[in-house]
Amino acid sequence: MQKKTKPIPVISIVDEFGTGIAIEKTYIPDLPLLDKATLTPFDEAYQSHRHENHSFFLLETGTITIEIDFQTLVIQAPTVIYVHPDQVHRTLSAENVSVSALTISQENLNPDYLKLLDDITPAKPLVLAKETLSILSDSVSLCTKLSERENDKLHHLMLKDSCNALAAFVISQYLEQAESAGKLSRFDTITKDFRKLLERQYATLKRPAEYAQKLHLSTPYLNECVKNTTGYSVSHHIQQRVILEAKRLLYHSNKSVKEIASDLGYDDYPYFSRLFTKITQMTPLTFRNKNRD
Template identity: 35%
Template sequence: MKDIPVHQLIERTNTGFEIRHFESGEENSKKGPMGAHRDDHYLFFLIESGSASLMIDFNEVHFCENTFYYILPGQVHHRINNSIAGGWYVAIDTQHIPSDFRNIFENQLFLQQPYQLNDVELKQYQQILCLLREKNNEDDNNAFFLPVLQSLIQSFSGMAAATFSNVHTPEKQLSRPAQISHQFKKLLLRNVRKVKGPSAYAGMLNVSESYLNEVLKKTTGFPVSYWITQEVMLEAKRLLYYSGLNVKEIAHTLGYDDHTYFSRLFKKSACITPLEFRDKHRK
């Protein structure tokens, strides 16, 4: 293995969403052993019964009954033991999670810790997860299938962001690369519409462009340019879906004077044109 594998959600679903309820032992028997890997999407776990363990970025994390947890895109992880765990697994493409919610998830200064749900919280999560699973299993040709599904996804991710916004993790010194990666992501979220150059972000962080690239490859598996493009495309997808702006206006909003170049960049990233994306997700 030359590099850590990256699992892409688009290879498994075209909705950018996946949900599954599993019983004790079911995950291992279906999937078999899964080595260390990264995902290009968010993962959420709700353990309802039993216990489980994951290794996440060299830290062993333990889950007990009624705990809730998430894994960020790019975090290296693998199962240690979940043969006696039952609960929910949810995978969500970043485009479905608003930036305010992502700020909560990504601005945890230390490795996120499992959250112990009380009885009321557990019931609320179980209700929305059951509803999400039912909606996701419907025929996607049904009227308003995608808008309703996406609304439910945002409700779920909003609940999760609210849950973790009040979590205080123990003090633990971050490594220098982890600090820089964390600071870069915060800068990117604030400046992506105006700032596209890797050297500009390196300058804001008072490091060289080559060092910033090295840091991000080490901590996330991808270089600076990848994350800039990903963030631009996420903004573009949101504008295509939620706004009434045409492609030329969206390109200009995102800082591109040449809308044809923007369209080529979008197609290279999303494998479809901006108009095809809008037509597909607004049907």
Template identity: 25%
Template sequence: MPTLLLDQPVPVYSLTPQGTPGSGLFQLLRPEGQQPSFRSNMLLPHRKDYYHLVFVQRGGSRHWVDMTPYVLKENTFYFSGPGQLQVKEKLAPLWGVSLAFTREFLALQQNAALAQLPLLQNPRNGHELLLTPADVAFVEDTLARLEAEYHRPGQWQQPMLTAYLTVLLTYLSRLYTEQFPSTEPSADQLLVQKFRARIEEGFRERHEVGAYAALLHISAGHLSELVKAQSGKPAIAHIQERLVLEARRLLFHSEQSVKEIAFDLGFADASYFSRFFKRETGLTPAEYRSSSREMYP
């Protein structure tokens, strides 16, 4: 499993002109066994600042999203969101369709509703959708229509792209809710979701419940009670779990020192970070790095 060198930061890839990871706000590519030059960048741990969805028809190898490995299956849909740590193990021929779009694309008025779909919200942190033959037929047909519009510039291109993309993502979101079931959130659960979203935005700078309560315009005590009632865990536990997740990502995928990781996560004292990590995981950072790499060579 590839890792980053000691002084090598985790790169973040944006959508850029074709031949590299993408183009503009929205990109559609159809790999047919060829090796796009930009894919060599993916052999080291990296993040993308865009949504990436791939319908794999044939080919592929093992790839990682955070600390979870996926062996790409034929006629299966894979998806990831901005900021997740990813790596490919090797460049293997791939046949399928790749869709990529940015947060800015979703912020456009005609696309705003798409950002709320379960597939993009991804509350269950899933990355693989299994398709039946009927699903495959529907997905292939919709992607073909998307591709035709993508290569047909003109006045109606953007509305048509949005229309077909809405159909595709809505269909896949229905599959998502079937394969990763959950219940409709209550008002309190929605507030907890907002709390978690704020953690995602600021966990490096904000380690205290009070800081998030201020952002949500409620008291720290009320937020703590609400989060504990809805999730079964104290509010501080959610903050700490997010810090541990990011620490695990960096320990697993990079060669940054423990001190560098501690500072990256907003800890002024590396020794305090090490004690925090061991308290939460039962292992020191060094022990976790060693054991996880032995498990997934």
């Protein structure tokens, strides 16, 4: 009999707090590597989950091990971590961790910031200089104090504006890091446009020529740009994005492999199964069973 699992939990701060904004500071003295079998339904942070909203984590002290979209990251302070609502994540372990977390709904974020966040996703953890950490710590402190002043007449507006300023500063650090790597070349710009299009249409567009047509480029030129910038072909990126979503569905749903293949735009189920096996070195069912043990 097939093992059953609940769909991936989606944690919503809007339901819990009613404002669409939550900010809190947590200290974890020691949390050893977790055994999934020992977790309870109340250990939300340690179960794979999504946030319905945008999340910013300021790791001020300690070391934390987290899993984001099946990739394990060991992160040392001082670091800021941004997690997009689409990303599945969980905490694996922590050691002497002091972390401040801001979770803010899409409706409360400045539209310009939303666009920039989509551009930098998936964002790697960003190591902070001492001065930058100080500014972020002060910003978090201000947001926290304002969140507690619920009786102020302009409470929500003040909280919203201060949290947007915090988000903007984090985004600026990501943009500054990107600029320090050098001005974007035409190859870089085209690759960025391809990635954005891929994120929107990976389930419907499967051939490099389709992406080239959408971007008004020749297929060889698009492939040259992407390969020059990333080291991998357009086909590789298409397949990797599809397989990531397949892994999410295999782990977090009880849909059959055939249903998942259809959801991802593959009417030829055997082809999808062969593609998954080629890329991951295991069949879809093996991946599901292995990760549910």
